[in-house]
Amino acid sequence: MIINYGYKDGSGEYFIVIDTARCNGCGACVTACPAGVLEMTTEFDPDTLEDMVIPHLTEEHAKKIKYSCAPCKPGQDMAGSSEAVVPPCVLACQPQAMTHSW
Amino acid sequence: MAEEKKEFWRWPEYRRTVPGKDWKGAQVITAGVDVGSVSSKTAIMVDGELYAYAIMRTGSSSAGSAEKVTNWALEGTGLTIKDIHYTVGTGYGRVNVPFAQRAITEIACHARGANFIWGPTVRTVLDMGGQDCKAIQCDSKGKVTNFLMNDKCAAGTGRGMEVFADLLNVPIEEVGPRSFEIDEEPEPVSSTCVVFAKTEAVGLLRAGWPTEKVLAAYTAAMAERVVDLLNRVGVEKDFVITGGISKNIGVVRRLEKRLGFQALPMKPEFDPMIAGSIGAALFAKALYEKGQ
Numbered sequence: 001m002i003i004n005y006g007y008k009d010g011s012g013e014y015f016i017v018i019d020t021a022r023c024n025g026c027g028a029c030v031t032a033c034p035a036g037v038l039e040m041t042t043e044f045d046p047d048t049l050e051d052m053v054i055p056h057l058t059e060e061h062a063k064k065i066k067y068s069c070a071p072c073k074p075g076q077d078m079a080g081s082s083e084a085v086v087p088p089c090v091l092a093c094q095p096q097a098m099t100h101s102w
Numbered sequence: 103m104a105e106e107k108k109e110f111w112r113w114p115e116y117r118r119t120v121p122g123k124d125w126k127g128a129q130v131i132t133a134g135v136d137v138g139s140v141s142s143k144t145a146i147m148v149d150g151e152l153y154a155y156a157i158m159r160t161g162s163s164s165a166g167s168a169e170k171v172t173n174w175a176l177e178g179t180g181l182t183i184k185d186i187h188y189t190v191g192t193g194y195g196r197v198n199v200p201f202a203q204r205a206i207t208e209i210a211c212h213a214r215g216a217n218f219i220w221g222p223t224v225r226t227v228l229d230m231g232g233q234d235c236k237a238i239q240c241d242s243k244g245k246v247t248n249f250l251m252n253d254k255c256a257a258g259t260g261r262g263m264e265v266f267a268d269l270l271n272v273p274i275e276e277v278g279p280r281s282f283e284i285d286e287e288p289e290p291v292s293s294t295c296v297v298f299a300k301t302e303a304v305g306l307l308r309a310g311w312p313t314e315k316v317l318a319a320y321t322a323a324m325a326e327r328v329v330d331l332l333n334r335v336g337v338e339k340d341f342v343i344t345g346g347i348s349k350n351i352g353v354v355r356r357l358e359k360r361l362g363f364q365a366l367p368m369k370p371e372f373d374p375m376i377a378g379s380i381g382a383a384l385f386a387k388a389l390y391e392k393g394q
Contacts, residue, residue: 004249004251
């Protein structure tokens with residue numbers, strides 16, 4: 001399952017995308033995030049009827065990740081100047097389950 | 103003397119027992135309790151078939167609303183909450199359903215419920231709820247493959263529509279049909295926020311727009327916003343809409359026009375607001391059987 005956490009507003013699309021098929025629930029992304037945007041939670045798996053452990057956005061940051069994540073994305077807000085910066089949460093993810101849409 | 107203030111936003115709360123169904127001799131009786139931000143729904147299922155349901159407004163307490171709507175669904179059936187073998191809570195207030203054995207997110211429940219209501223051909227479910235909007239892709243078993251939820255603002259949600267119904271003094275159930283009583287389709291209102299869209303609508307009324315045209319512009323804006331969300335997860339046929347806004351023909355038709363195809367029609371025997379609670383009740387059955 002692909003989960004898109006985040007929102008779209010007048011300035012763009014801000015989504016943190018998790019592929020639950022890849023995520024191993026290790027929580028390295030949570031530790032890596034300097035802003036405390038992520039925390040581990042459970043999501044029901046209808047195949048096994050068990051809960052799987054995956055990251056999601058904390059309530060505090062869920063509706064403002066454009067700003068919360070900005071310090072990890074230097075230069076991205078300046079039009080045309082964005083160099084692809086890989087944020088620490090994405091870098092920390094060994095199974096490559098996480099991406100950012102912006 | 104003060105003039106009576108009508109509540110134009112008010113939508114019907116009701117309960118229903120499915121005709122010809124009985125719980126006597128049943129193996130498994132399960133309940134799915136979907137406590138949403140605006141409405142609470144309970145579906146009672148007997149051996150995996152829908153038996154009864156109720157839909158009402160969520161009160162100030164999630165636990166109280168869960169209990170009230172479930173007792174109402176059971177009213178006149180001879181069953182009480184104690185007779186239910188397994189209950190799953192879902193929705194915004196899912197962890198506050200006191201008699202539920204398990205809480206499952208509404209995403210999983212909506213996909214499963216839509217699969218039950220419309221069948222295995224459903225690939226995209228759009229849930230237009232009270233305070234959020236979810237775009238879900240699922241497989242033939244109703245398992246979620248991709249989803250997106252927008253709860254950042256009330257535009258495109260049921261609560262936004264309630265505010266508009268009140269502002270324009272149009273009963274909420276007439277918003278859809280009346281939005282087509284226009285000569286020409288107007289531009290959608292440009293504001294994505296309900297508060298600003300309301301200001302914009304007041305401006306349009308002052309500029310002499312008839313109420314119907316303002317309704318058209320607002321429902322079109324709602325449709326436009328939702329198409330953006332859908333495009334992010336991708337829209338595949340068959341496409342269905344759940345939640346209260348799916349009953350608003352003004353939004354649905356304008357949405358279909360932008361997508362270029364139609365949503366499957368509503369099934370008369372299932373209210374599209376109970377998709378999540380049906381999914382929860384089905385998971386309850388699976389979990390109960392697993393525990394046996």
